[in-house]
Amino acid sequence: MKEVYAPFIPGSYNENNLDELSVLLEKGKKYAIDNLLWSDSGYFPSVNFSIGHTENGIALKYFVGEQYTQATYKTVNDPVYKDSCVEFFTGFGKDDSYYNLEFNALGTALVGFGKDRNGRVAIPDDKVSGIKSLSNINWARDPAGFNTWELTLLIPFDVFFYHDIKTLNGIISRANFFKCGDDLPEPHFISWSNIDSPVPDFHLSQFFGTIKFI
Numbered sequence: 001m002k003e004v005y006a007p008f009i010p011g012s013y014n015e016n017n018l019d020e021l022s023v024l025l026e027k028g029k030k031y032a033i034d035n036l037l038w039s040d041s042g043y044f045p046s047v048n049f050s051i052g053h054t055e056n057g058i059a060l061k062y063f064v065g066e067q068y069t070q071a072t073y074k075t076v077n078d079p080v081y082k083d084s085c086v087e088f089f090t091g092f093g094k095d096d097s098y099y100n101l102e103f104n105a106l107g108t109a110l111v112g113f114g115k116d117r118n119g120r121v122a123i124p125d126d127k128v129s130g131i132k133s134l135s136n137i138n139w140a141r142d143p144a145g146f147n148t149w150e151l152t153l154l155i156p157f158d159v160f161f162y163h164d165i166k167t168l169n170g171i172i173s174r175a176n177f178f179k180c181g182d183d184l185p186e187p188h189f190i191s192w193s194n195i196d197s198p199v200p201d202f203h204l205s206q207f208f209g210t211i212k213f214i
Contacts, residue, residue: 002209025061107133117203
């Protein structure tokens with residue numbers, strides 16, 4: 001089972017100093033989202049992430065390079081998976097249910113909770129709106145012909161609406177990380193922990209890895 005380590009990041013962070021948190025995540029260990037699933041087109045965006053935790057939330061930063069970047073949805077709990085989208089699924093304790101947190105390149109968030117892809121319950125908009133984001137999109141193409149973008153996120157504990165989380169110190173959670181873009185010219189599905197399924201489905205928690213919050 002794959003695992004990542006999320007170190008504690010001291011200090012208090014909010015929308016006014018998210019750039020400082022972004023710099024710290026930039027310096028942290030990066031993990032590749034590099035399992036290209038359900039595709040034989042050869043198109044393979046470059047995606048990495050860095051993760052940590054603070055006194056009041058999870059800090060997460062994505063680094064993306066792709067040929068087509070689309071960011072149209074701007075309202076909480078819009079279908080951001082149709083845009084250029086990065087995703088973070090995680091579950092706590094012995095609960096079979098897990099949270100899906102999905103973000104387009106602007107940082108617009110969609111968050112749900114449930115045991116599988118069916119019957120998911122949307123987390124209330126006011127909780128999802130508490131997620132702080134810092135987006136940096138570079139529309140100029142790099143030598144590989146990709147646009148590049150970075151997204152820094154601070155996810156407050158109360159987004160995890162069905163769990164009473166006060167700290168993550170010493171906690172181990174189940175998780176997977178993804179990149180997709182259903183309405184892009186080149187739709188794609190990429191995961192951090194591999195998924196063994198004949199059909200596209202990120203909602204297969206038996207293939208989650210783990211996060212160790214240290």
